[in-house]
Amino acid sequence: MWSGVSGTVRVVIADDQELVRSGFAMILEAQPDISVVAEAGDGLAAVAAVREHQPDVLLLDIRMPRMDGIEAVRIVCADTATRVVMLTTFDQDDYVYDALLAGASGFLLKDVRRDDLVQAVRVVAAGEALLAPAVTRRLIDDMVRRQSxxxxxxxxxxxxxxxxxxxxxxxxxxxxxxxxxxxxxxxxxxxxxxxxxxxxxxxxxxxxxxxxxxxxxxxxxxxxxx
The missing domain is CATH 1.10.10.10 (Winged helix-like DNA-binding domain superfamily/Winged helix DNA-binding domain)
Structure with a gap:
């Protein structure tokens, strides 16, 4: 279970698109049990925000300036207890395996429905993982390619x-x-x-x-x- 005060899930949102950040923040802040404690526009800022605020969940874009999401999730998962959900525009993203191996707890498409976004944050904060069947199949396919x-x-x-x-x-x-x-x-x-x-x-x-x-x-x- 998450460590937030009075059961509140603390979230950092990292995406280089301000509209994505503000949209997600508005949806999450409307929930009584979720608090957006910081936003970041690039990978370095995301890592810094996590270290400063120690959130329960980091929503992290895969493709960002200065430091990409793969490197950022690797640092965050190695150095903190924050759980990371990767944000992507395409469901056929090439970086699924690397992100999961680095410690990400799952993936969300940026056009995710409002209710699914809220539920995803709660699920990951509670220690579960967003390992949908489609992601599992892609992971298996990648494993097939990587080992004979x-x-x-x-x-x-x-x-x-x-x-x-x-x-x-x-x-x-x-x-x-x-x-x-x-x-x-x-x-x-x-x-x-x-x-x-x-x-x-x-x-x-x-x-x-x-x-x-x-x-x-x-x-x-x-x-x-x-």
Whole structure:
């Protein structure tokens, strides 16, 4: 859960288009549980704003002057506890894999609907990830291009129980907690425990990194059927 005072989600918006920043700020500020604490027009300013204000969520444009979003998310996720949602104009953006690998918790199109923007901020602040099926498929496609065969399962995955490893595989396929619960025939509360244990034992930031790990560690063969 987010660290804001009285349950308020603190947000920084970073985009080089003032109209995008002001539009998103107006939508979010209208919510009683969300506060926009700063805006930034380039990558360097975004990193500085995060360091100064320590927000719960950073909405970060991928393409910006002085420092692009990929480098900015890499710094923010390495140095702070802020969760990052990347903003993009195109759903076929080339930088999905790099941004997720750097620590981003998901993606939003700039023409996102008002309600979806608000929900996305709340979801990410609560520790979940915006790993939509379309993004998952693109991630898998990128993995197929990057490696011709699955890597052997490393010894550090031995810290997981059999159920936790099953949960990791299903996370890699982009399933929600409810879908994982149905697949494993357990309660959602049990799934949340499994997911929490997976993230903790493997020192992963969120479900996005868990999905990447499932593919990189060979638990799922890229290109295979779910």
């Amino acid at each position: 065969r699955p890597a052997p399962v490393p010894a550090d995955l031995d810290v997981l129980t059999a159920r936790e490893r099953e949960a990791l595989v299903l996370l890699g396929r982009g399933l929600s907690n409810a879908e994982i619960a149905a697949e494993l025939v357990v309660s959602e509360h049990t799934v949340k425990t499994h997911v929490s244990n997976v993230l903790s034992k493997l020192h992963l930031r969120d479900r996005v990194q868990a999905a990447i790990t499932a593919y990189e560690r060979g638990l799922i063969v890229p290109g295979s059927s779910p």
